[in-house]
Amino acid sequence: MPKTPAATHPPEELGLRERKKLQTGRKLWTVAIGLFVERGFDQVSVAEIAAAAEVSKMTVFNYFPTKEDLVLLPMEKHTGEVAETVRDRPAGCSAVAAVRDQYLAALDAQDPASGLCDQQAVLDVLRLIRDTPALALRARAASVRAEELLAAELRTASGDGDDLTARLAAAQLLATRRTLVMANQRRMVAGEPAGSVLPEARADALRAFALVEHGLGDYCGG
Known part of the structure; x- marks a missing residue:
């Protein structure tokens, strides 16, 4: 069932780099879900998600290899x-x-x-x-x-x-x-x-x- 992106360990056990990666993943997920809800999954591009999250398109793909992953990858873990x-x-x-x-x-x-x-x-x-x-x-x-x-x-x-x-x-x-x-x-x-x-x-x-x-x-x- 759907779950928001989460770390294996509590945030206080993670180093600065790992915490930043976790925060970026959560931000991308939150931004993507908001756009999908507002306009529909098929009407939103990865480029638009990247722009809204103020990151590069490549950064989005580094965290979520496909657009479907932005919705389902947290659950599939x-x-x-x-x-x-x-x-x-x-x-x-x-x-x-x-x-x-x-x-x-x-x-x-x-x-x-x-x-x-x-x-x-x-x-x-x-x-x-x-x-x-x-x-x-x-x-x-x-x-x-x-x-x-x-x-x-x-x-x-x-x-x-x-x-x-x-x-x-x-x-x-x-x-x-x-x-x-x-x-x-x-x-x-x-x-x-x-x-x-x-x-x-x-x-x-x-x-x-x-x-x-x-x-x-x-x-x-x-």
Whole structure:
């Protein structure tokens, strides 16, 4: 989910050069999103972004190699997060529990990756992706990549080399997470405050991951 450009370490741990690079990246991202929101993604050139940010066009490309990167690169840096969550889970913790707990923590933090974030910049990015086919297509490709990474991690973690089960599990876990995220995003875009939605979003997440953990059973078998 959309995130603003961020450093791996807190700003106080970075040197002057690294802080300046971080500030420049954030400025370029902020300027670009503002122009895209005002005029539309396809109507804004990289040269215009550079002029508005008072940098060279080459500087923009040094930070964001393509125009699409100006919207999606911060989000794509987190593509492997769920796979990393499974890899780094405590001993004895199931994959389902690890992904569930990581998602609940993101909800509590109102992290954009949970869909439960009402910051204006995040909402602007969501609308841009929704309304721009090229961005929507690339966002879907990032989701496919996240599923591939998770399946590979699950296959390794299981130790049995069962590729089909790993892929099925990855698909179920990420589809569950994606469904929850999209439900939250719809409510944020509609104008609901994140804080007021949080209790229901948590309850929905617990119910959704319980279905993954225990299966659908005789659902619709009536």
